[in-house]
């Protein structure tokens with residue numbers, strides 16, 4: 001299967017979405033990312049039992065933080081996929097890119 | 113532990129408006145365990161402030177520093193090399209820590225980034241509840257371990273009041289009536305006769321009502 005997804009997406013590999021902390025997502029925005037999407041295993045399928053469920057809660061919390069700091073909650077999302085859903089991954093990558101492109105660049109991106 | 117809540121972000125941003133070099137303090141004790149002002153929360157708040165100010169076109173430099181304790185001179189003094197490089201300090205320690213740092217560095221403002229709320233316990237992961245108000249004369253022996261000062265909304269000593277309904281307090285349907293808990297506990301321990309003892313008026317002078325309190329142990333003083 002040779003699927004393509006937008007090249008402006010930078011993949012950061014983690015052992016489990018449960019490893020992703022609030023500060024990691026905020027740091028991505030500080031580093032100039034326009035959006036962050038967490039892609040975890042299907043709910044109920046976490047190798048570490050609840051990693052993906054906890055990640056989702058953190059994403060919800062980060063939305064509040066992004067909202068108060070004026071970055072906007074729409075710039076972060078979470079999706080659950082199995083490793084057999086490459087097709088869906090490429091689709092989500094395209095949808096997310098379109099959505100973020102419509103929102104415009106990260107308002108806190110450092111210029112120059 | 114002392115439990116606190118982070119202040120609303122707008123309030124923090126407003127306090128920091130005039131400054132561009134900020135020292136953000138955390139504390140490794142109570143506020144770390146109640147997930148309000150430990151190193152983790154300090155890094156999150158710092159990041160949020162940087163994002164906001166960057167977006168506003170007023171970037172800030174923030175030094176994140178979490179002390180072992182903010183209520184002990186030896187740790188507070190360790191701030192000496194850092195504090196002068198910053199225009200202002202803002203602290204996520206409890207109210208005691210915020211004041212104590214300010215007392216040590218009188219030419220600096222130390223602003224509060226949290227609202228200190230109560231002495232409590234971690235009932236479960238992510239849930240903290242109040243247990244004690246430091247009344248200075250503990251009655252937990254009489255009430256078998258349930259504090260009427262704190263857990264009864266009216267702090268009454270011969271309860272319950274008429275607002276106790278189905279075991280809940282009239283101030284909030286979620287809040288157990290402290291006196292219901294106490295009576296249940298008397299029964300559980302086969303000590304219901306204790307309920308018949310009328311408690312005399314409490315002397316509140318040992319509590320906040322007697323003014324700020326002080327504890328001295330001569331043998332420990334240097």
Ligand code: SF4
Pocket residue numbers: 114139140141142143144180181182183184205206207208209210
């Ligand atoms: S400064 Fe406050 S939060 Fe820190 S250890 Fe002391 S009492 Fe606890």
Ligand code: SF4
Pocket residue numbers: 243244245246247248249250251252259260261262
């Ligand atoms: S009786 Fe006083 S010291 Fe004892 S738990 Fe209640 S408030 Fe604290």
